[in-house]
Amino acid sequence: MANYIVTSTRLAGFKPGDILTDADLDGSSIEALIEGGHLSTQTAKKSAKTKDTDEKE
Amino acid sequence: MATSVYLSNPNVTINSVDLRDQCTSATVNYVYEQLETTAFGDTARKFGGSTVTSLQNNSIEIELYQSYAGSETEATIYGLVGITTNVVIAPATGVASATNPIYTLTGCYLESHTPINASLGELSTITLTFTGGVLTKAVA
Numbered sequence: 001m002a003n004y005i006v007t008s009t010r011l012a013g014f015k016p017g018d019i020l021t022d023a024d025l026d027g028s029s030i031e032a033l034i035e036g037g038h039l040s041t042q043t044a045k046k047s048a049k050t051k052d053t054d055e056k057e
Numbered sequence: 058m059a060t061s062v063y064l065s066n067p068n069v070t071i072n073s074v075d076l077r078d079q080c081t082s083a084t085v086n087y088v089y090e091q092l093e094t095t096a097f098g099d100t101a102r103k104f105g106g107s108t109v110t111s112l113q114n115n116s117i118e119i120e121l122y123q124s125y126a127g128s129e130t131e132a133t134i135y136g137l138v139g140i141t142t143n144v145v146i147a148p149a150t151g152v153a154s155a156t157n158p159i160y161t162l163t164g165c166y167l168e169s170h171t172p173i174n175a176s177l178g179e180l181s182t183i184t185l186t187f188t189g190g191v192l193t194k195a196v197a
Contacts, residue, residue: 008128012075012145027143027163028073032136037128038074 004030004039011038068147068159069119071185074133081182082120083146085160087192090114115192117144117162123174123181134185137167144187153195165190 004025006018011033014020020039022030033039069080090111095102105111124130147159165187175181 008074010074010076010128010133012070012073025073029137029140029142032072032133032140032142033074035136036074036132038133 002041004034004041006038007040008036008038062148064148066149068145068150070143070145071119071133072137072142072144074128076121076130076133077150079121079124079130080119081122082118084118085146085162085192086116086118087160088114088116113191115162115165115188115190117146117165117187119144119185119187121183121185123172123183130183131172134167134170134183135172138170139167141166141190142187143190153197155196159195161193161195162187162190163193 001021001023004020006014006016006020009016011018014024025033030039034041067077067080067083069075069077069083089105090113091104092109092111093102093104094106094109121130121134125132141164144162144165145159146162147153147157149157151157153159166189167185167187170185171183173181174183
């Protein structure tokens with residue numbers, strides 16, 4: 001099941017940043033919501049691990 | 058004393074998108090098609106009956122201000138032409154109740170849209186008609 005991230009303030013019952021599934025949008029055209037800028041298929045990614053690059057003495 | 062309805066802040070949701078602040082008019086038409094059941098022996102025409110269930114033929118008409126800004130009217134509506142969606146209308150925001158029935162037209166079809174409907178010196182508006190679908194009324 002695909003996940004979508006809310007990207008507009010207009011999606012009823014949700015706020016920007018919420019993660020939704022198809023079940024949350026039952027009956028709605030997800031394609032139209034993505035096209036209209038209300039949803040994105042890109043979910044937030046985990047930040048990459050940092051590597052300590054300081055030179056050790 | 059009789060009461061009247063004054064709609065100032067209704068709930069208008071098209072394809073899960075809240076467009077209340079762009080909406081100036083909404084009409085929900087709840088229709089069961091009329092089937093004639095008149096037969097020999099009747100002295101007047103009859104329609105329907107307890108054993109005859111006809112098809113719903115519902116529609117919702119909505120007038121919106123046009124806006125081409127991101128996530129506004131045009132962005133929301135353009136992709137809905139030619140497909141089915143859900144439209145939700147209620148007299149007020151908030152939960153469903155006897156005094157705030159929420160009407161949902163599920164699986165309704167948007168046949169057409171006028172992306173440009175502009176006249177000099179006037180705000181651009183669009184009128185949408187969603188047809189078909191099953192109408193439900195929630196009061197709780």
